Amino acid sequence: MNIIEAKQLVHEFFRRDEEGNIEGIQVALNKVDLKVEAGQFISILGHNGSGKSTLAKHINALLTPSDGTLYVDGKDTADSNNELAIRQSAGMVFQNPDNQIIASIVEEDVGFGPENMGVPTDEIWERVERSLKSVGMWKYHAHSPNKLSGGQKQRVAIAGVMAMEPKCIILDEPTAMLDPDGRKEVIKVAHELNRKKGMTVILITHYMEEVVGSDYVYVMDKGKVVMEGEPRDIFSRVDELKSHRMDVPQITLLAHELKKSGLDIPDGILTREELINVLNLG
Amino acid sequence: MFREITIGQYYPAESRLHRLDPRVKLFGTLIYLISIFIANDIWGFLFLTVMLGVVIGLSKVPFSYMVKGLKGIVTLLIIAGVFNLFMTPGQTLAQLGPLTISDVGLKNAVLMTARMIFLIIGTSIMTLTTTPNQLTDGLEISLAPLTLINVPVHEIALMMSIALRFIPILVEETDKIMKAQMARGADFESGGIVKKAKAMVPLLVPLFVSAFRRASDLALAMEARCYHGGEGRTKMKPLRYEEYDKRAYVWIVLYLLVLIVIRVVF
Numbered sequence: 423m424n425i426i427e428a429k430q431l432v433h434e435f436f437r438r439d440e441e442g443n444i445e446g447i448q449v450a451l452n453k454v455d456l457k458v459e460a461g462q463f464i465s466i467l468g469h470n471g472s473g474k475s476t477l478a479k480h481i482n483a484l485l486t487p488s489d490g491t492l493y494v495d496g497k498d499t500a501d502s503n504n505e506l507a508i509r510q511s512a513g514m515v516f517q518n519p520d521n522q523i524i525a526s527i528v529e530e531d532v533g534f535g536p537e538n539m540g541v542p543t544d545e546i547w548e549r550v551e552r553s554l555k556s557v558g559m560w561k562y563h564a565h566s567p568n569k570l571s572g573g574q575k576q577r578v579a580i581a582g583v584m585a586m587e588p589k590c591i592i593l594d595e596p597t598a599m600l601d602p603d604g605r606k607e608v609i610k611v612a613h614e615l616n617r618k619k620g621m622t623v624i625l626i627t628h629y630m631e632e633v634v635g636s637d638y639v640y641v642m643d644k645g646k647v648v649m650e651g652e653p654r655d656i657f658s659r660v661d662e663l664k665s666h667r668m669d670v671p672q673i674t675l676l677a678h679e680l681k682k683s684g685l686d687i688p689d690g691i692l693t694r695e696e697l698i699n700v701l702n703l704g
Numbered sequence: 705m706f707r708e709i710t711i712g713q714y715y716p717a718e719s720r721l722h723r724l725d726p727r728v729k730l731f732g733t734l735i736y737l738i739s740i741f742i743a744n745d746i747w748g749f750l751f752l753t754v755m756l757g758v759v760i761g762l763s764k765v766p767f768s769y770m771v772k773g774l775k776g777i778v779t780l781l782i783i784a785g786v787f788n789l790f791m792t793p794g795q796t797l798a799q800l801g802p803l804t805i806s807d808v809g810l811k812n813a814v815l816m817t818a819r820m821i822f823l824i825i826g827t828s829i830m831t832l833t834t835t836p837n838q839l840t841d842g843l844e845i846s847l848a849p850l851t852l853i854n855v856p857v858h859e860i861a862l863m864m865s866i867a868l869r870f871i872p873i874l875v876e877e878t879d880k881i882m883k884a885q886m887a888r889g890a891d892f893e894s895g896g897i898v899k900k901a902k903a904m905v906p907l908l909v910p911l912f913v914s915a916f917r918r919a920s921d922l923a924l925a926m927e928a929r930c931y932h933g934g935e936g937r938t939k940m941k942p943l944r945y946e947e948y949d950k951r952a953y954v955w956i957v958l959y960l961l962v963l964i965v966i967r968v969v970f
C-alpha cells in the first residue's frame with residue numbers, strides 16, 4: 423500500500439482585503455497526483471512559490487484539501503479526527519532551525535513530541551536517546567540548542583520527529599538556511615535514516631544536487647507536478663528543467679552542452695567525477 | 705549592548721542547586737524576595753550577603769555571570785538612587801545648592817539600591833540553575849490550584865518557557881539589525897533621550913516583524929509535533945521530591961526565621 427497518496431489535490435489560498443472580503447484566489451496546488459511507497463526516498467524539487475511547502479503541510483494535516491483527496495498511511499487528511507494520528511505517522515522538519523526548536527535543552531526538545539502523544543516517561547527517555555543517536559547528536563543531549571550550528575540544529579529537529587516514531591518524515595527545505603557543510607550533514611542523515619531504519623523520506627528542496635540518490639523525483643512549478651521520474655531521467659531533461667526555473671548544476675549543464683555539440687556522453691551527468699570519467703573513456 | 709542581558713538564562717553545571725526541585729527553588733526565591741524587604745539594617749543585609757554568598761558558592765555559577773545581569777540596569781539604579789537621595793524629606797544632612805540630602809533620603813537610597821541588587825542577583829541564581837522547562841513545570845504545579853478559577857496555568861507556563869528560549873535569539877537579532885543599520889549610517893549612541901528613542905523606531909519595526917514570523921512558525925512546528933494543549937500530556941522529567949529537597953525546605957524556613965530574629969533583636 424502507498425503510505426502517501428494524493429489524487430487531484432487542490433489547495434486554494436484566499437487573499438483578503440482589510441475588510442475580509444475575498445480579493446483573489448491563489449491556487450497553490452493544482453490537481454497534484456503523488457504516490458509514495460513505504461521505505462522510499464522521494465524528492466520534490468521546485469522553484470520558490472511552486473507550492474512545495476503547501477504540499478508538505480497537507481501531508482502533515484496542517485492544511486486540508488480544497489478539492490481532491492490525500493491519504494496518509496491510509497487515513498484521509500480531510501477528516502479532522504485523523505489529525506493527530508496523521509501527524510504521528512508523518513513527521514515534519516521545517517526550514518528555519520531556530521523557529522522549530524521549542525525547548526532550551528536538546529533532550530527536552532526531542533522529548534516534546536512524545537510528551538504531547540502521552541508516551542510514558544521511561545519510554546520517552548528511551549526514544550530520545552535512540553533518536554538522538556540515530557542523527558549522531560547524543561553527545562549534545564544536555565546542551566542548549568542556541569550553541570549548536572545550523573546543521574546540528576536541523577539534526578536535533580529531525581531527532582525530535584524521529585522520537586515520535588513516524589512512518590514517514592517530510593523535510594521542507596531543511597538545508598535552505600545552512601552553509602554547505604551543514605547541508606551535506608543533514609542530507610547524509612536523511613539518507614542514513616532511510617537506509618538503516620527503513621524510514622520513508624520526502625525531501626523538499628530547490629537544490630538539484632540534493633536530489634542525487636533519491637528513488638524518485640517530482641518537480642513542481644506553479645502548483646502543478648510538471649515532471650516526475652528517476653533522478654537520472656529528470657537530470658537529462660535540462661531544457662525542460664530550465665523552463666521550470668530550476669537552477670541546473672553547472673556540471674550537468676556543461677555535459678548537456680558538450681553532448682549537444684556532438685560529444686558522445688550519456689545524459690544526466692550529476693557530478694564532476696562522473697564527467698571526468700566519461701570524458702576519459704570517450 | 706543587548707548581548708549583556710542574561711536575565712532568564714540557564715547556566716549548565718552539576719551542582720546541588722541545579723539538582724534541587726524547581727518547586728523548592730521557587731519557594732526559596734519567594735522567601736528570599738520577602739526577606740529582602742524584611743532586612744532593613746546593616747545586620748540584616750550582612751546576613752543576607754553571607755547567605756547569598758553561600759548559595760552562589762553552591763550553585764557553581766561564576767559570580768561574574770550574575771553580575772552581568774546588573775549591567776543592564778545600572779542606569780536605572782542610579783536614577784532611582786538619586787531621586788531617593790534628593791527627594792525624600794527629613795533632617796538635612798548636606799546642602800548642594802537647591803538640592804538637599806536628608807538622613808531618611810540617604811537611608812532610603814542605600815536600602816533601595818541594595819534591595820534592587822539583591823533582587824536581581826537572587827532571582828538570576830534561580831534562572832541560572834533551572835532550565836526553563838523545569839522552571840515552568842515547577843510553576844505549573846505550584847499554580848495548579850488557579851485552574852479552578854479558570855486561569856490557563858499550563859498555557860501561561862508554556863508561554864514563559866518559550867519566551868525564555870527566544871530571548872537570546874531575539875537579542876542576537878537586535879544586535880544584527882543594529883549593526884546592519886549602523887553600517888548604513890544609523891546612530892544609536894549620540895543625542896538626548898528623545899533622539900535615541902527615535903533612533904530605536906527603525907530597529908523595532910523589523911524586530912517585531914521577525915518576532916511575529918517566528919511565533920507563527922513556532923506555532924506550526926508545535927502543531928506538527930502533535931501539541932494539542934496540556935490535556936493527555938506526559939512528562940519527560942516529572943517532578944519528584946527527594947530527601948534533599950525536603951531538607952532544603954527546612955533550611956529556607958530557618959533562614960527566614962533567623963532574619964526575622966535579627967530584625968526584631970537589633
Ligand SMILES: Nc1ncnc2c1ncn2[C@@H]1O[C@H](COP(=O)(O)OP(=O)(O)O)[C@@H](O)[C@H]1O
Pocket residue numbers: 435436437448449450468469470471472473474475476477
Ligand atoms: N498563507 C498563505 N496565504 C496566501 N497565499 C499563500 C500562503 N502560503 C503560501 N501562499 C502562496 O502559495 C504559493 C505556494 O507557496 P509555497 O507552498 O510556500 O511555495 P514553496 O514552498 O514552493 O516556496 C505561493 O504563491 C504563495 O504566495
Ligand SMILES: [Mg+2]
Pocket residue numbers: 474475476594595
Ligand atoms: Mg517553501
